[in-house]
Amino acid sequence: MSAVPLTAAAGSFEISPWSQHHLARVEQALSQWVGVDAPAGLGDAMRYAVLDGGKRLRPLLVLAAYEAVCSGAPGEAAPAVGAAMGDAALRAAMDDAALRAACAVELIHAYSLVHDDMPCMDNDILRRGKPTVHVRFGEAQALLAGDALQAFAFELLTPDATLIPAATQAALCRLLARAAGSAGMAGGQAIDLASVGVALNEEQLRQMHRLKTGALLQGSVLMGAACGPAPAAARDALSDYGAAMGLAFQVVDDILDVVADSATLGKTAGKDAAADKPTYVSLLGLARAQAHAQELLGQAQSALARSGLADTRALAALAEMVVSRSH
Amino acid sequence: MSAVPLTAAAGSFEISPWSQHHLARVEQALSQWVGVDAPAGLGDAMRYAVLDGGKRLRPLLVLAAYEAVCSGAPGEAAPAVGAAMGDAALRAAMDDAALRAACAVELIHAYSLVHDDMPCMDNDILRRGKPTVHVRFGEAQALLAGDALQAFAFELLTPDATLIPAATQAALCRLLARAAGSAGMAGGQAIDLASVGVALNEEQLRQMHRLKTGALLQGSVLMGAACGPAPAAARDALSDYGAAMGLAFQVVDDILDVVADSATLGKTAGKDAAADKPTYVSLLGLARAQAHAQELLGQAQSALARSGLADTRALAALAEMVVSRSH
Numbered sequence: 001m002s003a004v005p006l007t008a009a010a011g012s013f014e015i016s017p018w019s020q021h022h023l024a025r026v027e028q029a030l031s032q033w034v035g036v037d038a039p040a041g042l043g044d045a046m047r048y049a050v051l052d053g054g055k056r057l058r059p060l061l062v063l064a065a066y067e068a069v070c071s072g073a074p075g076e077a078a079p080a081v082g083a084a085m086g087d088a089a090l091r092a093a094m095d096d097a098a099l100r101a102a103c104a105v106e107l108i109h110a111y112s113l114v115h116d117d118m119p120c121m122d123n124d125i126l127r128r129g130k131p132t133v134h135v136r137f138g139e140a141q142a143l144l145a146g147d148a149l150q151a152f153a154f155e156l157l158t159p160d161a162t163l164i165p166a167a168t169q170a171a172l173c174r175l176l177a178r179a180a181g182s183a184g185m186a187g188g189q190a191i192d193l194a195s196v197g198v199a200l201n202e203e204q205l206r207q208m209h210r211l212k213t214g215a216l217l218q219g220s221v222l223m224g225a226a227c228g229p230a231p232a233a234a235r236d237a238l239s240d241y242g243a244a245m246g247l248a249f250q251v252v253d254d255i256l257d258v259v260a261d262s263a264t265l266g267k268t269a270g271k272d273a274a275a276d277k278p279t280y281v282s283l284l285g286l287a288r289a290q291a292h293a294q295e296l297l298g299q300a301q302s303a304l305a306r307s308g309l310a311d312t313r314a315l316a317a318l319a320e321m322v323v324s325r326s327h
Numbered sequence: 328m329s330a331v332p333l334t335a336a337a338g339s340f341e342i343s344p345w346s347q348h349h350l351a352r353v354e355q356a357l358s359q360w361v362g363v364d365a366p367a368g369l370g371d372a373m374r375y376a377v378l379d380g381g382k383r384l385r386p387l388l389v390l391a392a393y394e395a396v397c398s399g400a401p402g403e404a405a406p407a408v409g410a411a412m413g414d415a416a417l418r419a420a421m422d423d424a425a426l427r428a429a430c431a432v433e434l435i436h437a438y439s440l441v442h443d444d445m446p447c448m449d450n451d452i453l454r455r456g457k458p459t460v461h462v463r464f465g466e467a468q469a470l471l472a473g474d475a476l477q478a479f480a481f482e483l484l485t486p487d488a489t490l491i492p493a494a495t496q497a498a499l500c501r502l503l504a505r506a507a508g509s510a511g512m513a514g515g516q517a518i519d520l521a522s523v524g525v526a527l528n529e530e531q532l533r534q535m536h537r538l539k540t541g542a543l544l545q546g547s548v549l550m551g552a553a554c555g556p557a558p559a560a561a562r563d564a565l566s567d568y569g570a571a572m573g574l575a576f577q578v579v580d581d582i583l584d585v586v587a588d589s590a591t592l593g594k595t596a597g598k599d600a601a602a603d604k605p606t607y608v609s610l611l612g613l614a615r616a617q618a619h620a621q622e623l624l625g626q627a628q629s630a631l632a633r634s635g636l637a638d639t640r641a642l643a644a645l646a647e648m649v650v651s652r653s654h
Contacts, residue, residue, distance in 0.1 A: 038509030042517035046509065115474060118447075120466035139447035143470070144517050147442060150474065151508030154481050158501035169497035174485035181478030182365030182373065190369035190471050 015317035019060060022102075026059045027051070029103050033156060038148060045137040045145035046152070050110045053128035057249075057322065058109055058220040059102035064314035065224025065238055066098035071311035072229075093163035098227040100164075101172050104153040105220045108180045111149035112216075114142050116189070150180070171226045179219025188212025192277070200278040209250040210243070217249055218242030221315075230309075237307035238315075241300045245319045248296035252323055254279035255289050260327060297323045342644035346387060349429075353386045354378070356430050360483060365475060372464040372472035373479070377437045380455035384576075384649065385436055385547040386429035391641035392551025392565055393425040398638035399556075420490035425554040427491075428499050431480040432547045435507045438476035439543075441469050443516065477507070498553045506546025515539025519604070527605040536577040537570070544576055545569030548642075557636075564634035565642075568627045572646045575623035579650055581606035582616050587654060624650045 034050050035043035117124040117132040118139060125135050134142035157172045178184055188211030195208060221242035225235050258281050280289040300319040304312040361377050362370035444451040444459040445466060452462050461469035484499045505511055515538030522535060548569035552562050585608050607616040627646040631639040 035509065037514075039514050039517045039521070041521055042509055042514060111474075115470055118470065120445075120470060140520055141517070143442055143445065143447060144513055144520070146474070147438075147477065148509040148513035148517075150477050151504050151511075151513060154500050154504035155508055158497050158504060160501070165493070166497040167493035169500070170485050170493040173481050173496070173500045174487070177478050177481035177485060181482055182362065182369055182475040184478075186471055186475035186478060187364075187366050187369060190366045190468070190475075193467055193471070194366070194368055 013313035013317065015314065015321065018314055018317070022060060022063045023056055025099060026056055026063075026102050026106070029099055030106065033103065034107070034149075034152065041137070041141055042144055042148060045133055045141045046149055048136060049114045049133050049145055049149065050107065053130065054106070054110070055325075056106060057318070058105040058216060060318055061217065061220040061242075061245075061315070062102040062105055062224040062227075063098055064318055065221045066094075066101075066227045067224075068238070068307070068309045068312045068315055069225045069228035069230035069234060071309055073308050074310040089163055090165075093165075094168070094227050096162070097164045097168050097172065098224060100156045100159070101176075101220075101223040101227060104156045104172070104176055105179075105216060105223065107149045107153040107156070108176065108185070108216060111146040111153075112180075112185055112189070114146040114149070118142060121193075153180075168227060172223055175219050175223050175226060179215045184211055184215030184219070185213075188215065195278055197276045198278070200283070202283055205278055205280065205283055206247065209247060213250045213253070214243060214246030217246035221245075234307045234309050237303045237309075241303035241307070241315060241319070244296045244299035244303060245322055248293050248300065248319065249322050251280045251289055251293045251296065252325065254281045255286065255293065256325075256327065257281070258286065293323050340640040340644065342641065342648065345641055345644070349387055349390045350383055352426060353383055353390075353429050353433070356426055357433065360430065361434070361476075361479065368464070368468055369471055369475060372460055372468045373476055375463060376441045376460050376472055376476065377434065380457065381433070381437070382652075383433060384645070385432040385543060387645055388544065388547040388569070388572075388642070389429040389432055389551035389554075390425055391645055392548045393421075393428075393554045394551075395565070395634070395636045395639045395642055396552045396555035396557035396561060398636055400635050401637040416490055417492075420492075421495070421554050423489070424491045424495050424499065425551060427483045427486070428503075428547075428550040428554060431483045431499070431503055432506075432543060432550065434476045434480040434483070435503065435512070435543060438473040438480075439507075439512055439516070441473040441476070445469060448516075448520075480507075495554060499550055502546050502550050502553060506542045511538055511542030511546070512540075515542065522605055524603045525605070527610070529610055532605055532607065532610055533574065536574060540577045540580070541570060541573030544573035548572075561634045561636050564630045564636075568630035568634070568642060568646070571623045571626035571630060572649055575620050575627065575646065576649050578607045578616055578620045578623065579652060581608050582613065582620065583652075583654065584608070585613065620650050 030050055031047075035046035037043075038046055113127060114133045116122050117127055118134050125132055127133075130136075132142075133145060137145070153176060154173055157176065158169050162169075180186065182190075188208055191208040192212055195204075200208070218239060219242075221238050222235070225238050230238070257279065280292065283289075284292060297319055301316060304316055304319075357377055358374075362373035364370075365373055440454060441460045443449055444454055445461050452459055454460075457463075459469075460472060464472070480503060481500055484503065485496050489496075507513065509517075515535055518535040519539055522531075527535070545566060546569075548565050549562070552565050557565070584606065607619065610616075611619060624646055628643060631643055631646075
């Protein structure tokens with residue numbers, strides 16, 4: 001086995017064509033699947049909430065983690081999913097599982113934005129540069145569309161006739177439900193709700209973001225890993241990567257809320273400060289928040305280095321993208 | 328095999344002790360599981376929405392269907408789940424799966440009520456004789472609690488360390504996601520939303536209710552059946568039972584909305600008529616709606632008779648209860 005992980009020699013890897021290739025797959029799948037069997041008004045609202053927008057970071061994390069676990073250990077033949085079980089059809093099924101998982105995490109993310117934007121929550125009228133779902137379709141339809149998107153995420157993970165092993169389907173549902181629920185994203189939003197105007201310390205702020213944003217980002221990495229053959233140690237390292245990258249994402253979000261304008265963000269800038277919400281910037285100041293983001297990027301990179309996986313270049317590039325993004 | 332299904336000779340079966348036994352199991356499980364790992368405010372709202380209230384019809388349908396498929400064919404030894412696979416521990420795991428499925432369908436039902444009661448939907452302040460969740464905890468918390476309850480339903484179906492076969496877990500998630508989503512409950516609510524003040528014919532009204540209420544009731548039956556050994560013909564018959572019973576439930580709901588008072592219902596009576604919503608009573612008149620409920624009960628009973636299952640008495644009694652209920 002090589003002692004030098006490929007992540008350290010990522011010069012030959014270009015994230016942009018990699019992203020474009022997978023984004024096209026994700027967009028096509030979402031467009032093919034979302035809202036098509038829903039009654040007209042509901043289907044329109046579901047598709048509006050999901051299609052033609054968003055960075056698709058979570059789907060890309062799923063697909064990058066899947067590729068990483070499929071690459072095996074450095075210097076060894078990759079334990080190709082299908083080949084290991086002597087079945088090309090199974091490999092195709094696992095590719096399908098990863099694509100479904102990629103879409104499912106995006107559906108959960110999209111539903112959370114729809115509900116989060118509603119008047120009783122953040123009351124936001126602009127999202128990804130467009131009117132929010134409740135502004136466009138009314139509050140009742142927005143509520144239902146969010147609910148239906150969450151259910152559809154689990155529907156996507158459990159197709160009717162499929163070669164995706166039942167164990168993979170169950171594992172994906174397990175990971176997604178935990179990432180989305182009261183000990184994950186929804187729990188983090190509840191803490192967020194309760195923390196307006198409250199002085200949180202750094203540990204409390206970190207715990208809120210671990211749940212609110214981190215759980216689904218980390219869950220995306222774990223779901224990708226669950227679609228391929230990964231030793232427990234590799235999964236643990238990817239989990240650490242997901243945790244560090246997830247927190248970095250939120251620190252950068254807080255920074256952008258202060259330094260960027262609404263046009264660049266595609267959503268209302270400065271709203272956290274306006275709402276008197278605790279942020280990394282309000283807690284640490286801008287310079288220390290920026291340093292903290294770099295530190296978390298370093299943690300994500302070392303987790304990849306110790307994963308024992310041959311090719312984690314896409315995951316490394318996504319973490320860098322998360323920290324250097326401008327919107 | 329006996330030509331006379333036991334459902335026709337149900338004299339020795341008492342639904343009341345059967346219900347009480349299983350209700351106690353469901354209440355205990357819900358109380359043990361719901362909201363315990365949620366941040367305080369969210370956990371309180373989740374538990375308030377679920378505990379100490381409701382007829383628990385859906386959980387009882389799950390457990391009755393599970394018992395029915397475990398009873399096997401009349402005159403033959405029952406294909407006890409565990410015994411068939413030579414494993415008492417597996418039988419215990421399947422019992423656990425059925426209890427989890429029973430709780431999961433109730434969580435979906437409970438979340439739909441929380442969201443349905445919100446100001447942007449039905450704007451109802453009374454539910455099961457208590458203030459609705461948004462009245463008690465605020466709209467934002469109600470929205471989040473509903474979202475978290477839906478995620479938790481899927482979490483319950485996919486426990487971490489379990490002997491429940493992955494195929495059962497995946498099947499339960501599949502059935503629940505479809506029953507809850509845009510081609511099920513959420514889709515029915517969207518049609519309902521779009522139908523206020525609109526003249527629906529009986530077929531359109533039926534389609535709305537098939538999705539809005541019927542899908543989850545039928546899904547409950549199918550999920551119970553999925554936890555045990557059932558030939559395809561038995562599952563098809565139980566599916567027909569679920570469809571007829573689900574529609575009967577809604578017809579009776581429409582009747583009660585007209586003939587009962589709010590105190591008996593535990594919710595606001597007459598609200599469908601007040602909201603100018605189409606109902607079976609507004610469409611057929613009271614007498615024909617009552618006759619239709621009896622006709623659907625007959626369809627549910629004949630489906631049970633042709634299921635080929637030895638003991639469908641609890642399912643038969645639940646269908647009768649649905650039609651004869653006063654609230």
